[in-house]
Amino acid sequence: MDEVFKALADASRRSLLDRLHAENGQTLNELCEGLEMTRQAVTKHLAILEDANLITTIRHGREKLHYLNPVPIHQIGERWIKKFERSKLAALSELKRQLEKRDE
Amino acid sequence: MKLDQFKPLTVYTIYIASTPEKVWEALTTAEFSRKYFSGFAVETEPRLGGKFMVRAPDGSEHISGEVLEYDPPNRLTVSWNVNWPDLVEKLGTTLVTYEIAQAGEAVRLTMSERHDRPLSDDILSGGRTGWPAILSGLKSLLETGKAPQIKMAPPAKMLDALKAMGIKVP
Numbered sequence: 001m002d003e004v005f006k007a008l009a010d011a012s013r014r015s016l017l018d019r020l021h022a023e024n025g026q027t028l029n030e031l032c033e034g035l036e037m038t039r040q041a042v043t044k045h046l047a048i049l050e051d052a053n054l055i056t057t058i059r060h061g062r063e064k065l066h067y068l069n070p071v072p073i074h075q076i077g078e079r080w081i082k083k084f085e086r087s088k089l090a091a092l093s094e095l096k097r098q099l100e101k102r103d104e
Numbered sequence: 105m106k107l108d109q110f111k112p113l114t115v116y117t118i119y120i121a122s123t124p125e126k127v128w129e130a131l132t133t134a135e136f137s138r139k140y141f142s143g144f145a146v147e148t149e150p151r152l153g154g155k156f157m158v159r160a161p162d163g164s165e166h167i168s169g170e171v172l173e174y175d176p177p178n179r180l181t182v183s184w185n186v187n188w189p190d191l192v193e194k195l196g197t198t199l200v201t202y203e204i205a206q207a208g209e210a211v212r213l214t215m216s217e218r219h220d221r222p223l224s225d226d227i228l229s230g231g232r233t234g235w236p237a238i239l240s241g242l243k244s245l246l247e248t249g250k251a252p253q254i255k256m257a258p259p260a261k262m263l264d265a266l267k268a269m270g271i272k273v274p
Contacts (some may be wrong), residue, residue, distance in 0.1 A: 025112060041230070056117040059218055061108060067115035079210040 004072045007052035012037060013045045017054065020068040027063050107172060110199045114231050118139065118239045119210040122246040127204050127211050128131035130242055134159070140241030140251040148175070148182070156182040172199065177198035179203055184217070189272050196220045197229065215239065230262030 007013055019031060032042050042057045046066065056069045120127060130136040134145035143161035148154065152174040158167035168260040169183035184200040185192045199218040204211060218233050237254045263273050 024114070053117055053119065056115045056214055058112050058115050058214070060111060065112065065115075067112070069115070069117050070232075071116050071236050071239060073116045074240055078240060 001072070001076070003052040004054060004076070007048050007054055009046075010045070012041070013049055016042070016045055016049065020055065020066060024067050025060075025065045025066060031066060074097060105172065105183075105197070107199065107218075109189065110197075110220050112201075112216040112218050113223060113228055114217040114218075114235065116235050116239055117212060117214045118243055119207060119212055119259045120246055121210050124177040124204045124206060124211050126246055127213055127242075128180070130246055131180065131202055136242075136245065138246045141238050142254075142256070148180075150176070156184075158184075173201070177204055188274070190265075191266070191271050194269050194271055195223060197198055200214035213239070213242075226261045226264060226265035228262075230264075 015035075016031060020026060023030075028039070028043065028046070031046070032039050035042065037045075046055065050057060053072050054069055056067045057064050058067065059065075107268060111247070130140070132146060132148040134147055137144060137146035138210075141158075143158040143164065147157045147159065149156070152171055154171040154174070156169040156171050157165050160166040165187060167184055167186055169185055171180070171182055173179055173181035179202070181199055181201040184198045186198075196219060201218065203214045203216075206212075215235060217228075217235070234253040235257065237256060241251040241254060266273050
């Protein structure tokens, strides 16, 4: 679990996760598009994310595709979010989503 | 069916302190699946071309399919079609692949859900909510002998999206 928090502590790595959240299953080239980072830096960050099991790669034909893997985050939730809090948290995040949508 | 035409749209990986053989057994048999998959019973005929199915707790055949890749205890692909009227016609066949590999003292299990056409995030949201809970339950069961009862809300977004496509949902 240490690896997950270390991997998430870096803003560039969080932005790579955001990009996969917006569109899952991208190649390295697609992930590099429009980023200020070098390809080498992106590759390094992706390796750290993969070691922390926050992303998974899969070969599809000739391409290597990257996927967001929420399982470790789900496990963090299971460990620290008590069952009775879950429905309240879901209600709060839904409220937040609705309110923010109105501002768009 | 050309498996290459199916693109993974949802992929999850989990590490489990167990053996590939145990993980394989847990994924393919009802005795285990009932405990981590909300009472659903997985039945897998152990051969290429064999029948695959998931029975709901009431005994009805909820998901039916066929074994399309069979390499125990490393790789299994099945078609995974939910038996709601018109669903397969409108969404196409769903494939589920499990890859199991030893990783030091643990086993790395990767599940990918593959489709032959693009599908909206709303349609995919059902699986994306369900799989992490199923896989976490499987991990707990194999590591501790007990899977926690995870309470899941019905996948409202997916059900709405299916209704909007004219698919009758229960």
